[in-house]
Amino acid sequence: MSEPAPLLAVENLRVEFPTRRGTLVAVHDVSFSIAAGEVLGVVGESGAGKSLTGSAIIGLLDPPGRIAGGRVLLDGQRIDDLPYEAMRRIRGRKIGAIFQDPLTSLNPLYTVGRQLVETIRTHLDLGEAQARARAVGLLEEVGIPAAARRVDHYPHQFSGGMRQRVVIALALAASPRLIVADEPTTALDVSIQAQIIQLLKRLCKEHGTAVMLVTHDMGVIAETADRVAVMYTGRIVEIGPVADVIHRPQHPYTVGLMGSIPSIVDERERLTQIDGAMPRLTAVPPGCPFHPRCPRAFDRCRRERPELMPAGATRAACWLHDTAGRAAA
Numbered sequence: 001m002s003e004p005a006p007l008l009a010v011e012n013l014r015v016e017f018p019t020r021r022g023t024l025v026a027v028h029d030v031s032f033s034i035a036a037g038e039v040l041g042v043v044g045e046s047g048a049g050k051s052l053t054g055s056a057i058i059g060l061l062d063p064p065g066r067i068a069g070g071r072v073l074l075d076g077q078r079i080d081d082l083p084y085e086a087m088r089r090i091r092g093r094k095i096g097a098i099f100q101d102p103l104t105s106l107n108p109l110y111t112v113g114r115q116l117v118e119t120i121r122t123h124l125d126l127g128e129a130q131a132r133a134r135a136v137g138l139l140e141e142v143g144i145p146a147a148a149r150r151v152d153h154y155p156h157q158f159s160g161g162m163r164q165r166v167v168i169a170l171a172l173a174a175s176p177r178l179i180v181a182d183e184p185t186t187a188l189d190v191s192i193q194a195q196i197i198q199l200l201k202r203l204c205k206e207h208g209t210a211v212m213l214v215t216h217d218m219g220v221i222a223e224t225a226d227r228v229a230v231m232y233t234g235r236i237v238e239i240g241p242v243a244d245v246i247h248r249p250q251h252p253y254t255v256g257l258m259g260s261i262p263s264i265v266d267e268r269e270r271l272t273q274i275d276g277a278m279p280r281l282t283a284v285p286p287g288c289p290f291h292p293r294c295p296r297a298f299d300r301c302r303r304e305r306p307e308l309m310p311a312g313a314t315r316a317a318c319w320l321h322d323t324a325g326r327a328a329a
């Protein structure tokens with residue numbers, strides 16, 4: 001079966017932060033693609049570069065952060081070098097965004113209906129009445145009860161979970177091709193998290209919308225994603241189909257991440273923890289950036305940095321999978 005053409009292609013993305021003491025590279029040479037209707041989970045500890053990768057794609061990097069290399073293509077069109085206004089039009093129309101805090105996306109001073117209608121009319125050629133009907137339809141679709149009445153309520157009149165549903169409606173308002181969701185359930189009660197994740201997954205499958213789901217939570221990834229990219233110190237260290245990454249992780253860092261999740265590992269197995277902390281960007285060690293924490297590190301790991309290479313059913317940046325190198329050794 002041939003691979004579907006990617007909807008989003010990220011090629012060798014590099015994000016830098018100029019500082020007084022030099023340039024910090026927060027995202028190194030990151031490449032991946034997402035097909036229409038596919039959910040790619042991007043996971044890693046805080047500071048791994050996953051949120052910055054999402055922000056770079058949607059053109060919302062906080063200055064002085066900047067894209068210093070690589071390309072981002074949406075539907076084959078390059079979008080990383082667009083002027084602000086052109087990118088603003090793409091955001092909303094072709095790319096929707098969902099952030100951790102629903103109040104980042106919602107204006108407390110306007111009813112949710114007004115915000116939905118404004119977004120719909122900015123991007124779609126609809127009159128006021130049609131846009132309002134679409135707004136009510138979207139609220140129904142995301143599971144807001146009595147949507148025809150609730151459309152005239154303000155954000156503070158909704159619970160946290162309901163507000164995040166409104167944000168999902170807002171993100172879907174102009175039928176975007178891609179949604180970038182950054183920790184969309186982290187601020188919600190555990191009981192609500194699964195509902196929101198299921199909702200997001202269902203809507204995107206139904207609409208054929210691709211999702212880049214950024215999270216630190218492997219449990220959320222297991223529930224939602226088709227494929228997973230694991231990030232560490234600004235690089236992808238493993239990428240592959242979700243079932244393989246979860247059940248047969250190939251990079252020792254992924255093994256550690258998986259081992260720290262009680263719901264996924266076999267109950268009889270002892271939970272493993274990854275010793276130490278991810279280094280700061282100013283102190284990334286030479287060789288494999290994971291080597292000081294890696295239980296399987298050997299000499300070469302301290303000297304040479306591995307690139308992604310085939311590893312089982314995934315690709316991992318780890319010398320343990322360098323069969324050519326091992327054969328030569």
Ligand code: SF4
Pocket residue numbers: 251252253288289290291292294295296297298301306317318319320
């Ligand atoms: Fe561990 Fe070496 Fe693989 Fe890095 S390259 S993850 S240090 S075994």
